Amino acid sequence: MKHKYYLCPRCKTPLTLMIESEHIGSERRITYKYRCSACSFKVVTERVILRKVNGSFRLEILKSREIERIYQ
Numbered sequence: 001m002k003h004k005y006y007l008c009p010r011c012k013t014p015l016t017l018m019i020e021s022e023h024i025g026s027e028r029r030i031t032y033k034y035r036c037s038a039c040s041f042k043v044v045t046e047r048v049i050l051r052k053v054n055g056s057f058r059l060e061i062l063k064s065r066e067i068e069r070i071y072q
């Protein structure tokens with residue numbers, strides 16, 4: 001996955017891309033976010049949700065516009 005290089009809007013430390021995977025009930029969630037190691041600022045850019053519904057899988061991709069708003 002290609003990603004941009006961002007600086008923390010609070011303290012100007014380079015943000016680190018983090019990918020988190022978690023199971024919640026019958027769902028699997030993958031969250032892409034940027035985090036500042038200095039001040040713990042974080043912003044979620046994308047969330048992928050894989051859900052099992054009646055024996056078949058359903059994929060949902062939610063994109064956040066928050067990061068575009070911060071860096072516009």
Ligand SMILES: [Zn+2]
Nearest residue numbers: 008011036039
């Ligand atoms: Zn920071």
